[in-house]
Amino acid sequence: MTTHSQITKTAECSNCKSGCSPCQSQTGFLSPSDTAIRMLSPVTLAKDGFEVANLQALTGEEFQKVQQQEYASCKPGENTQNKLARKTRWGAYSCDAFTWHDRGTYSLPADLNPEEAGAIRRFEQLDEAFLRHPVTEELFRSVFHNWGFEKSSYEQLYQVQLSAIRYEPTIEAPAWPSPVAPHQDMVDGAIAVLHRTENIVGGLSRIYDLDKRPLVQMDLRMGDILFVRDAEVLHQVTPLMLEPGENWSAGKHAYRDVLLIRFQPVGR
Numbered sequence: 001m002t003t004h005s006q007i008t009k010t011a012e013c014s015n016c017k018s019g020c021s022p023c024q025s026q027t028g029f030l031s032p033s034d035t036a037i038r039m040l041s042p043v044t045l046a047k048d049g050f051e052v053a054n055l056q057a058l059t060g061e062e063f064q065k066v067q068q069q070e071y072a073s074c075k076p077g078e079n080t081q082n083k084l085a086r087k088t089r090w091g092a093y094s095c096d097a098f099t100w101h102d103r104g105t106y107s108l109p110a111d112l113n114p115e116e117a118g119a120i121r122r123f124e125q126l127d128e129a130f131l132r133h134p135v136t137e138e139l140f141r142s143v144f145h146n147w148g149f150e151k152s153s154y155e156q157l158y159q160v161q162l163s164a165i166r167y168e169p170t171i172e173a174p175a176w177p178s179p180v181a182p183h184q185d186m187v188d189g190a191i192a193v194l195h196r197t198e199n200i201v202g203g204l205s206r207i208y209d210l211d212k213r214p215l216v217q218m219d220l221r222m223g224d225i226l227f228v229r230d231a232e233v234l235h236q237v238t239p240l241m242l243e244p245g246e247n248w249s250a251g252k253h254a255y256r257d258v259l260l261i262r263f264q265p266v267g268r
């Protein structure tokens with residue numbers, strides 16, 4: 001994590017300890033430093049309300065083929081203002097087994113997502129072949145375990161909600177997240193980066209405190225999983241654009257695939 005600080009410094013002459021007028025006129029402005037500063041203690045969910053983990057299995061060649069095939073059929077939903085290509089799925093987690101339901105609708109209150117204004121949106125559903133893949137199920141179980149729920153899936157029924165999103169910018173337009181502003185989702189969530197081409201910039205994840213003061217910005221890579229405690233922090237994703245330079249090509253696809261994973265105890 002890089003910490004940026006801008007400091008105003010008043011110079012003092014050898015005979016002045018309080019800053020006389022000539023000395024104050026020599027005030028210098030130090031520019032932000034790009035020196036990476038290693039944190040002395042790791043970020044944790046319990047202490048900070050967010051953390052980043054990694055599941056290397058997500059980058060495996062065989063799983064990447066399965067994931068790419070599934071996300072290739074993502075498309076914008078019905079009754080939506082934002083036109084990101086998406087799929088969704090609802091299910092249940094009980095006794096260490098997942099059951100997937102036939103439900104493709106999703107909605108957030110207008111105060112949390114003004115762009116969609118509380119509309120009930122409908123999306124195509126993630127295919128069970130993808131959901132049942134061993135690496136996909138390993139991802140789900142790893143996310144569940146990392147939350148540290150008080151009760152296991154043998155003691156408590158958990159609702160599962162998935163949102164698969166493909167951000168695909170073009171030369172004409174960036175890929176805009178939804179919502180654009182720092183926000184909450186009413187439920188704790190994990191964002192897993194399943195794939196990212198090399199010819200894009202943006203898509204940075206930002207975390208804010210509840211007063212919208214920025215805490216950290218991170219560039220998640222394939223296999224990374226960002227955990228966010230919704231009641232404690234706000235989160236945001238910056239728009240994605242094609243990268244100028246050697247990777248620039250009018251006909252070359254650029255995209256970033258993420259999977260939002262939410263567990264919630266039923267009856268909570």
